[in-house]
Amino acid sequence: MATIYQVSELAGVSLATVSRVMNNNARVSEATRNKVLAAMEQLGYRPNSIAQSLASNRSNSVGILVSELHGPFYGEMLSGIENECRAAGKHVIIAAGHSEEASEKDGIEFLISRSCDALILHVEAVSDDYLIKLASGNMPIVLINRFIPRLANNCISLDNELGGYLATKQLLQQGHTQLAYMAGPMWKSDAKDRYHGHLRAMAEHGLSFNPALLAEGDFQDSSGSACMQQLLAKGLPFSALVCANDEMAAGAMEVARAHGLNVPQDLSIVGFDNLILARYIYPKLTTIDYPIGEMGRMAARWVLKNIYQQQALQLKNVFEPVLVCRDSASAIAAG
Amino acid sequence: MATIYQVSELAGVSLATVSRVMNNNARVSEATRNKVLAAMEQLGYRPNSIAQSLASNRSNSVGILVSELHGPFYGEMLSGIENECRAAGKHVIIAAGHSEEASEKDGIEFLISRSCDALILHVEAVSDDYLIKLASGNMPIVLINRFIPRLANNCISLDNELGGYLATKQLLQQGHTQLAYMAGPMWKSDAKDRYHGHLRAMAEHGLSFNPALLAEGDFQDSSGSACMQQLLAKGLPFSALVCANDEMAAGAMEVARAHGLNVPQDLSIVGFDNLILARYIYPKLTTIDYPIGEMGRMAARWVLKNIYQQQALQLKNVFEPVLVCRDSASAIAAG
DNA sequence: TAGTATGATGTAAGCGCTTTCATTTATAGC
DNA sequence: GCTATAAATGAAAGCGCTTACATCATACTA
Numbered sequence: 001m002a003t004i005y006q007v008s009e010l011a012g013v014s015l016a017t018v019s020r021v022m023n024n025n026a027r028v029s030e031a032t033r034n035k036v037l038a039a040m041e042q043l044g045y046r047p048n049s050i051a052q053s054l055a056s057n058r059s060n061s062v063g064i065l066v067s068e069l070h071g072p073f074y075g076e077m078l079s080g081i082e083n084e085c086r087a088a089g090k091h092v093i094i095a096a097g098h099s100e101e102a103s104e105k106d107g108i109e110f111l112i113s114r115s116c117d118a119l120i121l122h123v124e125a126v127s128d129d130y131l132i133k134l135a136s137g138n139m140p141i142v143l144i145n146r147f148i149p150r151l152a153n154n155c156i157s158l159d160n161e162l163g164g165y166l167a168t169k170q171l172l173q174q175g176h177t178q179l180a181y182m183a184g185p186m187w188k189s190d191a192k193d194r195y196h197g198h199l200r201a202m203a204e205h206g207l208s209f210n211p212a213l214l215a216e217g218d219f220q221d222s223s224g225s226a227c228m229q230q231l232l233a234k235g236l237p238f239s240a241l242v243c244a245n246d247e248m249a250a251g252a253m254e255v256a257r258a259h260g261l262n263v264p265q266d267l268s269i270v271g272f273d274n275l276i277l278a279r280y281i282y283p284k285l286t287t288i289d290y291p292i293g294e295m296g297r298m299a300a301r302w303v304l305k306n307i308y309q310q311q312a313l314q315l316k317n318v319f320e321p322v323l324v325c326r327d328s329a330s331a332i333a334a335g
Numbered sequence: 336m337a338t339i340y341q342v343s344e345l346a347g348v349s350l351a352t353v354s355r356v357m358n359n360n361a362r363v364s365e366a367t368r369n370k371v372l373a374a375m376e377q378l379g380y381r382p383n384s385i386a387q388s389l390a391s392n393r394s395n396s397v398g399i400l401v402s403e404l405h406g407p408f409y410g411e412m413l414s415g416i417e418n419e420c421r422a423a424g425k426h427v428i429i430a431a432g433h434s435e436e437a438s439e440k441d442g443i444e445f446l447i448s449r450s451c452d453a454l455i456l457h458v459e460a461v462s463d464d465y466l467i468k469l470a471s472g473n474m475p476i477v478l479i480n481r482f483i484p485r486l487a488n489n490c491i492s493l494d495n496e497l498g499g500y501l502a503t504k505q506l507l508q509q510g511h512t513q514l515a516y517m518a519g520p521m522w523k524s525d526a527k528d529r530y531h532g533h534l535r536a537m538a539e540h541g542l543s544f545n546p547a548l549l550a551e552g553d554f555q556d557s558s559g560s561a562c563m564q565q566l567l568a569k570g571l572p573f574s575a576l577v578c579a580n581d582e583m584a585a586g587a588m589e590v591a592r593a594h595g596l597n598v599p600q601d602l603s604i605v606g607f608d609n610l611i612l613a614r615y616i617y618p619k620l621t622t623i624d625y626p627i628g629e630m631g632r633m634a635a636r637w638v639l640k641n642i643y644q645q646q647a648l649q650l651k652n653v654f655e656p657v658l659v660c661r662d663s664a665s666a667i668a669a670g
Numbered sequence: 671t672a673g674t675a676t677g678a679t680g681t682a683a684g685c686g687c688t689t690t691c692a693t694t695t696a697t698a699g700c
Numbered sequence: 701g702c703t704a705t706a707a708a709t710g711a712a713a714g715c716g717c718t719t720a721c722a723t724c725a726t727a728c729t730a
Contacts, residue, residue: 349679349681350680350681351680351681351682352678352679352680355678355679361678362677362678363678363679364677364678367678386685389686389687390685391685392685
């Protein structure tokens with residue numbers, strides 16, 4: 001690979017001048033600029049971005065930490081971020097945190113040591129305090145899907161409570177009165193918030209929540225199946241089920257079908273996230289849309305605006321989920 | 336951030352010695368090593384990997400180019416690669432090529448300029464020649480899901496032809512004789528190979544292929560729906576449909592259902608890829624398993640073995656797909 | 671006991687770029 | 701034509717590391 005030095009020699013100018021035309025951050029005469037560009041062209045010169053980063057202490061790359069690289073949810077998010085960054089000439093470096101504290105911290109350290117200019121984090125296991133401390137350092141961070149009051153400006157989050165509320169309200173409005181709730185792992189704030197939304201809707205309709213109709217899963221479809229088994233085993237009647245995410249809803253639906261229950265005639269089900277699979281399962285899942293791709297894009301914009309000085313961008317910190325009506329929930333049968 | 340210099344000062348040794356304990360590639364006395372480790376600990380030292388890369392001309396990171404960041408297929412693949420690399424202390428830098436030649440080349444250039452030690456590429460738009468030329472340079476590359484004879488050693492591929500054959504054969508063995516085929520975009524080699532497998536199975540069973548029962552889609556579910564419409568519109572009878580991938584199968588299934596066809600009673604459908612969605616759609620999709628996660632892992636191992644000298648690893652270049660029987664294909668109804 | 675491996679550590683020259691500061695050259699004002 | 705000012709360029713010092721190579725101490729050999 002040609003280096004800046006060879007370019008400068010060929011063009012008959014100094015290193016500094018070549019650097020100037022690359023970065024166009026200082027005046028260079030038109031004639032010199034052309035000489036340099038020609039030399040670059042001729043040598044097939046490509047700047048070594050590692051060296052640029054070391055020298056400038058800026059890497060033009062933003063670090064992203066997600067829980068997993070697979071799964072529809074993170075894929076959408078990554079894609080949103082990458083698109084936006086790429087369009088602005090910034091690059092992404094990705095690490096996975098696997099929802100484990102040690103691994104998340106390790107990933108963050110890695111991204112920092114990689115000289116990222118900013119970090120976009122989707123972390124779950126790490127504490128608020130840790131993040132607050134991190135944010136007070138000199139690495140800018142933006143948090144996706146997490147809300148920490150003291151870091152409100154750095155958070156791009158969804159109103160999960162509202163989502164839980166909307167999901168439940170839909171069922172209530174369809175006449176259901178006996179609802180079961182399948183929660184996500186309660187140590188995750190989104191799982192908790194969604195559950196609280198559910199409770200609020202119930203209360204608003206004057207219904208008391210029956211703890212026996214609550215099951216706690218882990219957001220995976222297998223746990224949706226397991227929870228459904230549990231719920232059914234209790235023998236308590238319920239005509240509707242609110243699931244804290246789509247995957248558990250899919251697992252639950254399968255078990256329901258195996259038990260001879262028709263969805264939605266015998267049991268209405270509402271999910272949460274509006275993953276791609278919600279359109280594939282049968283019947284198509286009524287769910288709450290989580291605009292994660294859009295939120296990823298917004299996080300990227302946050303970075304572009306705050307770190308790369310693209311002032312014009314409009315930011316939005318909290319997104320509101322909306323209900324997507326499909327076929328898995330219907331009005332309760334007469335009687 | 337503390338630098339190696341401060342560590343060396345605190346420990347009372349030279350820069351070189353600190354570097355030696357970090358890399359453990361030279362003997363350092365136990366006493367010195369401990370002093371250095373203690374100093375690192377005390378300062379919370381983390382090596383600056385940019386500087387390491389620049390100095391050593393190795394980055395301990397492998398570049399990955401995928402077509403898209405979202406979608407179940409690439410997610411699995413990325414996840415497989417990341418897991419394997421992470422376990423070996425290597426990191427991944429990801430770029431998306433969007434199946435466009437310019438974009439793929441650009442991504443490759445980016446990864447090269449980032450001083451990756453090797454590249455794992457899932458490219459579709461770029462020519463064989465380009466890749467052969469690239470491989471002859473000094474950046475090691477491994478290709479996933481693509482087979483180029485002259486680069487056979489660098490290819491981790493699936494026997495797509497066999498997959499197409501197996502899918503078709505299953506249907507044939509179930510007694511079907513009138514099969515339709517829904518292909519992927521024929522300019523993609525995997526789409527072509529799968530189709531050829533189909534033809535081979537047909538020929539083997541003495542059946543001639545009816546071109547009117549061929550539809551070419553683009554691997555997306557919407558095109559699966561569109562192709563199914565086309566096929567149905569022709570009014571030609573067929574009792575089974577082989578789809579070049581699961582997503583088109585899902586789209587096709589929906590349209591079939593809308594036309595009052597029961598799957599599999601009226602129409603058997605076989606997909607390809609065994610994406611996660613194959614288990615979610617109803618009826619569950621009979622399909623060909625594409626072990627993409629495993630192949631990603633293998634690509635990572637290729638790099639570990641060939642670039643990072645982990646000799647012990649066992650490599651495998653071509654994977655064989657297997658049939659996964661679920662509920663969307665059944666023996667043809669009597670008569 | 672001198673002579674020689676051998677192990678442990680230090681010295682210093684880069685890696686390819688950015689950026690400050692100094693210097694040269696062009697432009698304008700009078 | 702001569703100075704004051706601005707514009708264009710060059711020189712050189714890093715950025716935080718790695719890695720020959722040199723040096724020094726120690727342990728063996730004969």
